[in-house]
Amino acid sequence: MQTTNPFDDDKLREECGVFGVSATDGAAALVALGLHALQHRGQEAAGITTFDGANFHTHRAMGHVAGNFDRDDVIRALPGTVACGHVRYSTTGETALRNVQPLYAELSTGGFAIAHNGNISNAMRLRRELVRRGSIFQSTSDTETIIHLVATSNYRTLLDRFIDALKQIEGAYSLIVMTPEGMIACRDPLGIRPLVMGKLGDAVIFASETVALDVVGATFVRAVEPGELVIVQGSEIRSIRPFAPMAARPCIFEWVYFSRPDSIVDDHSVYSVRKAIGAQLAIESPVDADLVIPVPDSGTPAAIGYAQQSGIPFELGIIRSHYVGRTFISPGDKVRHLGVKLKHNANRALIKGKRVILVDDSIVRGTTSLKIVQMMREAGAAEVHMRIASPPTRHSCFYGVDTPERAKLLAAKLDLGGMTGFIHADSLNFISIDGLYKALGEAKRADVRPKYCDACFTGDYPTTLTDHDEGSEVDQFAMLAERVI
Incomplete structure (x- = not known):
């Protein structure tokens, strides 16, 4: 699909x-x-x-x-x-x-x-x-x-x-x-x-x-x-x-991305936590800019928190159409690329000549971030800064999350400068792992045994990983077995 x-x-x-x-x-x-x-x-x-x-x-x-x-x-x-x-x-x-x-x-x-x-x-x-x-x-x-x-x-x-x-x-x-x-x-x-x-x-x-x-x-x-x-x-x-x-x-990514913002997870309002993550991100990674723009829809609560903490206006610089079907299959790459704009399009009149801060929940392979930055530049943005409401994803998940193999994770391959260059942004920063815990009202991770599963960021897996550790044992059943959630 x-x-x-x-x-x-x-x-x-x-x-x-x-x-x-x-x-x-x-x-x-x-x-x-x-x-x-x-x-x-x-x-x-x-x-x-x-x-x-x-x-x-x-x-x-x-x-x-x-x-x-x-x-x-x-x-x-x-x-x-x-x-x-x-x-x-x-x-x-x-x-x-x-x-x-x-x-x-x-x-x-x-x-x-x-x-x-x-x-x-x-x-x-x-x-x-x-x-x-x-x-x-x-x-x-x-x-x-x-x-x-x-x-x-x-x-x-x-x-x-x-x-x-x-x-x-x-x-x-x-x-x-x-x-x-x-x-x-x-x-x-x-x-x-x-x-x-x-x-x-x-x-x-x-x-x-x-x-x-x-x-x-x-x-x-x-x-x-x-x-x-x-x-x-x-x-x-x-x-x-x-x-x-x-x-x-519990999986810390439920608060970052997975759960709906109107859910309550372990007595925490997901929406409130995401706003707090955005505020903490603004404290840790300020930048002089004109607008804070969410990457829809998952980046919106964090972008609100970033804007409120920084005092920089929050604006909808990317407009999403809710009347487009899930698929758009075209025989040509050019038409298929144009089909992307049916779903999301830059608010050109708002962005032109402005220094913008894009707030998103995560970066995985980096291909999405590259497209978003390109969209902002084509709309005439003077500067494009990216702020991510989770730490760099450097490790695969083995607990029911579809994570690319580690070699395909951008943060596992490149340092911050390399990632910034890859997505063609003027600057890029992620919330720290300690800042993420702070947004959840917890002590810094380094001070105590982690309260959450944050292995995708830290590599600290809370269980044994038998199938992964025995990955060299490839037989017909291993070939058939499917991690299904």
Whole structure:
């Protein structure tokens, strides 16, 4: 798929979202609404599975929630009072319906449906072992590994089998599981990926972000804690913590880019944090200029914070059209390049002759930043300065974020001067890692054990990385395995 959006094709993509509801009529329709609110976390495919007390029903489709789950015939084919859904963005490997979640299997204990946000960093090793023992995989998703671990566990009860499976996997996961006995929601012991719980009348709801609770009219109850399993069976809710306590390390990039700005993550307003990041960036990297311009849309809150702190006027120097489709396929490079301007265009009358500060959330390969700087210069900007609301991304993520291999990360190849020259800016600066923590109200990272997973900036990975460390062991299963979130 080719997109006309030059600002989305060079972003880190964590982007999968899960939503589940227990004990309410019309559960599928409610899940569809929740997935609409989480569409930003995955735009490749979507799926919903329901349970009507006797049978499971599933509909999975490529593309957006709209167009697939806003049809009456689809929702009518998903009866039941319990349902879970998933929006997907795959990190590597094929884009195929067999990988769209929720995944479903018939186990000896009955039906088992699972929706997963995260990445199992030892899935390749586990997959090889399971296949050698006779397991037959139907997808290339790391999530299917969990199903096989549950199916082959020697424990008696389904809950014990599920816990046994979780204790064999490493990495990041927020899971919603449906069985004939009820629904289970859980996070990995480090809480790397988010998951929250809400209530709507008697219904219990789980979602990747609080914004999905807002959209369906539910009340936020609390976050599912790292290492916690919340089990819902009818009107009964219970919690167990089968893992040894660990210091949590939630992904810091949820505040920088992944979550919607109107969400609350671990008691922090995402919008307020992004403004605070912009203010801290202005303190650390001031520049004499005429305008502060956000790179839409993810750079906007940080740009507001930068402008307020610096006293430099905030202006919309890049105008985004909301009436252009996602794709624009053209046989010629020239026409395809012109198609870019259908989605975003420079506000030429505002920019001409001005010294501008562009504020964006991150730089990955640098190709996007290069296009943006070029757009400003073509619009007549006298100077173009770039300020980035995250530290340099120098390391790959192995916890469910689609990060290019390290050799393709601009900050892993070049120093600050080299990056500035690559994007053709007059100046370039990033917020420091300590400044990022300060914007979150935390002590400087160097002073204490880091509270967040910031490995993409620092290389400090909070778990072992079995598949990465065994990367030289290339066999047919490693070739097939897909990091899917």
